[in-house]
Amino acid sequence: MSLLFDAALCLLLVAGALGVVTARGARRAVLAFIGYGLLLGLAWVRLDGLDVALTEIAIGSGISGVVLLRAVRAVPEAPRPGTRPLAALLSVGVAAALSVMVLALPEPAPTRAHDVAAALPATDLGNPVTGVLLVFRALDTLLEKVVLLLALVGVWALSRDPSWSGRPAPLSSEPASAPSAFLARVLAPVGLLVGLYLLWVGADAPGGAFQSGAVLAAMGLLLLMGGQIRPPRTSSPRLRLLLLAGPLGFLAVGFSGWATAGVFLGYPPGWEKPVIIAVEVAITISIAVTLCLIVLGPPSAEEGT
Amino acid sequence: MSALVNAFTLLCVAAGIAFYAAGTLGLVRLSDTLSRIHALTKADNLGLALIVLGLLPQAASLLDGAKMVAVWLLAQLASGAVAQVMAEAVMAEAVMAEAVEVGVASAPGDGPT
């Protein structure tokens, strides 16, 4: 029964992917892609990757979808050339070769689960994925925060010269329509609560900084669309502190590890969980603000307006 | 007792799926955007309500049941408001198209659809 469900899901996924790459018109392709992302999230649920499923749906489908839809409005649709037989042949070859490799993966499968299970109790965390992200492979996570920040700098660097330190264009028309303002006022507090819950629960159950940051960013976007808040000035020191809180806060904890645990990115013995949650709070704030600003795009209003 | 509950669940969920199918059919077959939104929101809201109702007796705990009801409420709120926003956009575009036709306004480069 569940195999049947999995098979149907896989077929839908492939159909969705084909829809994205063969859609006529960019808008259709983007809509198909959002659907594809949601299906991918379901696949991750079936693969027992709830943390990944949440991330995929929130970031891979949700926020990516918003960015894509905004881009479709600004970019004229390029006509898709007809089917390319050579490209199709090559793609079938790639799929076939990868399938063979997937089927040839060794049995029993190698795994790090035992190592994680052995090391996790010392961190006092219940969610192994959070353990890997924030303790065992914290360096990757720390640098990935920098990647996020750099993407924002890259987007900001695309502004016109006079607007370099101005505000991004607002998301809402002036004034915002009544339904979107209503939605923002009612849904945003609920979403805030959900985001904070995801962050809090992430230490022991699926959830965590990324998922929470994405939900909070979505609420920020909702408030912007509903005209409840204005896009901030990119030169605002407070905004910049929020952006730096995650990467530099994480880095500071990493350095303090030398004093408290004798090693970079080590956590003080006995205080692992509170410190980890503090780091998660800092990076969640930065993720939320950065994601929001990436969606808003380069600053466009001139200084002083 | 449990057989009765299961039958209730099956019935409700099946009915919910039928509503979803009808809504999707409307999305595919209806021609203008406003009727599509109408079909989709109406049918999907009812479909989700029936599925949640059907699954409520199966919930392992009161909290799980409350979560499902919360999901339903949030979906109601979001789909209702989003339908309004989309309908407004459609109307605005229609007004704009009319204006362009009589030569009052120039067409925007990138109007919403």
Place this chain on the structure above:
Amino acid sequence: MSALLVLAVTVPLLGLAPLFLLRPGAGARIAVAVLGVGCAITGAIAVQVARTGQALHYFVGGFPPPLGVALRADGFSAAMLCMSAMVLLLTGLFAIAGGGGKAPRMPAAFFTLLLALSSALNLAFLAQDLFTLYVALELLTFAAVPLVCLEGKAGQLSAALTYLLFALFGSVLYLLGVVLVYGLFGTLDLALLARRLAQAPPSGTFIAALALMSAGLMAKAALFPLHLWLPPAHSGAPPAASAVLSAVVIKAPLFLLVRLWSDLAPLPLAQAGAPVLAAFGALAILFCGVVALAQDRLKLLIAYSTAAQIGYLCLMFPLAAAADGQWSALAWTGGTLHLVSHAFSKAAMFLAAGLIAEAMGHDRLSGLAGAGRVAPVSVAAFGIGGLSLMGLPPSGGFIAKVMLLTSAIHQDAWWIALVILAGGLLAGAYVLRVVVIALQRPEPAEAGRVPPARECGARAGIALALAFAAVLLGFLPLAPFAFLSIGRPLSWTGLLP
């Protein structure tokens, strides 16, 4: 456990805070100071490696692989670290001396990206984990792409977009390889993987994974068939950005290519794959060399020259993988020395070209006559940097090419020897073409058109310093091999000389 390795990666990131929070001018000065500290850190790493004669390592968070991530510096890494830190510091000084250009975002955005580059490069040279290396490569891409389009012109934007798409395609291929490796072995640590691979002949899936990772790295390094993005991106960027992009950014994927084929692949596999890589390299040298000769824009010429010079490293693979005692060792030293000397000479040439273009008002070769009078120091820096490209003594490039050539001849790899010679001739032709034009007397009719702009002495001095660094490498005794082989697996090079 050496904390220096962690500092090399993290200290540049600390410089981001002043750039975000202070006025751009002050932030930029602090950023250059941070780059200076980075130079000191990498220097200390090199000294420690040389003194102990052993690789340094660090387990981040105190978790050794396979659970955690290891950083490791051997002689090869240390050489690359020092090279990139010096080039970044000197380009940073160059940018400060130039006042940051016209665009208001130039000082702030430029130095943010430069610091991120520093961190990303150091991580790429140090990380031992295939996925951490992926993060390093992404960090590098996200820092490098905006550098291309800082001035926001249409040509730069389209070059940046092409660069980004190529780089992303490379990332996905690399990541696919990483996924397959994890599926096979359940670990991503280079040393552990090498140990596992030594136990049994590699499976087809592993060979495919290695090929995928190599193809991804080739796309990021702009190796021959995947080089199309490089010339527009590197020639369109502002001079300081071009210099770092051409000199150091593409060196990280090349370095990793060497790591994969020397540290990871078992010897028989490396020997089988090396000729393929060398063939790409040979095509790059010949094809891009000829195209460079046909360019009319100075910066495009230098960019095509970069695409050509990358090929020399690839010629090293079959020579070094042959396990032919000292001749392989010689090729290995030559290839590495070439990476380092090319970085210095190319940075010098791009900075000099920027100054020449600034003084003359354009960079069309046909109108550069008289540049030697307007910007004598810059033209000198260009010419001296060019020595290394041509492989003329005295220069690091000369020593490197002689080493490769000697190794090729002793191993009877005649085609490689011929490619090295032909590449030298091509480089000689395109560098001399520029120098000869620049030293010509401006034609009387054009004399009035040569603008009176003066070259900036401080910036020209920096370009000259980089060119001299490339030359000085030529005076190194044959000691580098001993340093470069510290901490390397001996399987590749067979016996040490």
Place this chain on the structure above:
Amino acid sequence: MTGVTLFGLAGAILAGCGVYGLLSAGGGLGRILGFNVLGGGVFLIFGAVARRGAAAGFHADPVPQALVITGIVVAFCATALALALLVRLREVEAGPAPDDGKRETER
């Protein structure tokens, strides 16, 4: 055949679809979407690898799952930057306003 293998194979096919999208796209947007489809396929293969590694009381090997989360965020950053470049490129190409900032008019 188990469900896990099925998802692995689906990942392989999705990767193939992504390659087709990259090769056959008419413009930058199509290539960006193709890259994302390809990335989704690669991640799904990693998901199958993770699920196969279920042990020690975990339903799946947590290490690949954590790596995929990092990967998704990086892929999002790449998408956003590429789209911003694309949009700005169109603006510069279409707009008569000079891009060197001498006289700008905001819409």
